[in-house]
Amino acid sequence: MTSHPGDHAHIQALMPWVLNGQADATQQAEVAQHLSHCPACREEMARQRQLQAALQLPAPSAPDAERGLDRLMQRIELASAAPAPAPAAASRPARTSRLSLALAACVALQAVAIAVLAPRAWHAPNDEYRLLSQAVPLVKAQLRVLPAPQLSLAEWQALLQSEQLQVVAGPNALGAYALGTTTPKVDMPALLARLRSRADLRLVEPLAEDAP
Amino acid sequence: MSFIPRPDEVDQQLLQAMAGGDRQALATLYRAYHPRLCQFLSRLTRRADLMDEIINDCFWIAWQKAGSFRGDSRVSTWIIGIAYRCGLKALRREGGSELDSLDADADAAPPSTLVDTPDEQRELRDWLDKGLQRLTWDQRVVVELVYAGGHSLDEVAAITQAPVGTLKSRLFHARLKLRNLLPELAGDTLPRKEAQP
Numbered sequence A: 001m002t003s004h005p006g007d008h009a010h011i012q013a014l015m016p017w018v019l020n021g022q023a024d025a026t027q028q029a030e031v032a033q034h035l036s037h038c039p040a041c042r043e044e045m046a047r048q049r050q051l052q053a054a055l056q057l058p059a060p061s062a063p064d065a066e067r068g069l070d071r072l073m074q075r076i077e078l079a080s081a082a083p084a085p086a087p088a089a090a091s092r093p094a095r096t097s098r099l100s101l102a103l104a105a106c107v108a109l110q111a112v113a114i115a116v117l118a119p120r121a122w123h124a125p126n127d128e129y130r131l132l133s134q135a136v137p138l139v140k141a142q143l144r145v146l147p148a149p150q151l152s153l154a155e156w157q158a159l160l161q162s163e164q165l166q167v168v169a170g171p172n173a174l175g176a177y178a179l180g181t182t183t184p185k186v187d188m189p190a191l192l193a194r195l196r197s198r199a200d201l202r203l204v205e206p207l208a209e210d211a212p
Numbered sequence B: 001m002s003f004i005p006r007p008d009e010v011d012q013q014l015l016q017a018m019a020g021g022d023r024q025a026l027a028t029l030y031r032a033y034h035p036r037l038c039q040f041l042s043r044l045t046r047r048a049d050l051m052d053e054i055i056n057d058c059f060w061i062a063w064q065k066a067g068s069f070r071g072d073s074r075v076s077t078w079i080i081g082i083a084y085r086c087g088l089k090a091l092r093r094e095g096g097s098e099l100d101s102l103d104a105d106a107d108a109a110p111p112s113t114l115v116d117t118p119d120e121q122r123e124l125r126d127w128l129d130k131g132l133q134r135l136t137w138d139q140r141v142v143v144e145l146v147y148a149g150g151h152s153l154d155e156v157a158a159i160t161q162a163p164v165g166t167l168k169s170r171l172f173h174a175r176l177k178l179r180n181l182l183p184e185l186a187g188d189t190l191p192r193k194e195a196q197p
Helices: A008-019 A025-035 A039-055 A065-081 A092-117 A153-162 A188-196 B008-019 B023-041 B048-068 B075-093 B118-133 B137-148 B153-160 B164-181 B183-189
Strands: A143-147 A165-169 A177-181 A201-206
Touching: A008 A025, A008 A039, A008 B137, A008 B164, A025 A039, A039 B118, A039 B137, A039 B164, A065 A143, A065 A201, A065 B023, A065 B048, A143 A188, A153 A165, A188 A201, B008 B023, B008 B048, B008 B075, B023 B048, B023 B075, B023 B137, B048 B075, B075 B153, B137 B153, B137 B164, B153 B164
Parallel strands: none
Antiparallel strands: A143 A177, A143 A201, A165 A177
């Protein structure tokens, strides 16, 4: 598109900016002057004005603002009470590595705690023995879940087992857990949908990998 | 619903308060931007649940990064840029089908007052739906940001991270498609009827 002042194409390309208020005074005058003697461009201007009016109709099927805000506040509340990741943390790579370290520490701590507090209760499945010095498989915290008070321990354990989830950290002050899945390629949206459909889980949030 | 540009100083003060952990400031900013983000995101998806999720992610990030906002752009540009990236991420995760086309929405809620009568609004919305369906999603985004959002070309470039030349071209082709596809619809409501090819 080659355009010179006074060209129809040039004038029509200026129209969006005249309509949205971004055109400067010179451009506005240029368009007005051209429109005064060009019916075709007047028609184009009317069409673009029509487009602008149509685009400013309120969005159909918009979600409810207050409910959305409640969810956001819950998410923030949960994050501030849970061990990771902290809001207002530094850049992403630093946070990721710090998170990994924190999680590794949590898992290691759990292993030690189990060994110290309940040695007799610990049965390795299939009679396999795992030495404490052996590496503990790391499960990454992927979601945060707040069980409802009515959820029994047995139901909680059954849920974790059936969804192949493990507790990575928690419960925090609010009673929320950070969970990770042991399934290598989990369908996270489907998992979230299943968990969110349960009445006995009050909140299910993915642990975001931060900004896109 | 026309979006009167918000005073940027007000938004900057809210961000500063948010950086200090002020949740009331976050709520104020959230409520102020919710209608605008809904309208913007409606060019990407018709699913209210997805819009809700994208807006949640957007403000989650804004909350975390409020302290790192340096005023290189207007706050509105910054927030819509975050929403844009969250939107693309969410839609790609959903398989990207929403990015290709928008299904006509039969169950659209009746809009509020801009045009005189509901009939006129319905007609205008139908006209728009038919036109926008023929645009690619990135053309729809530019059209929305320019005509409805009132953004400058540089701001659209900051939001979409696309070169200005590319955006000019998208806008040009969008205008051309709309003109070629919508003459008879526009002709019904415009004083002059363009000759049909």
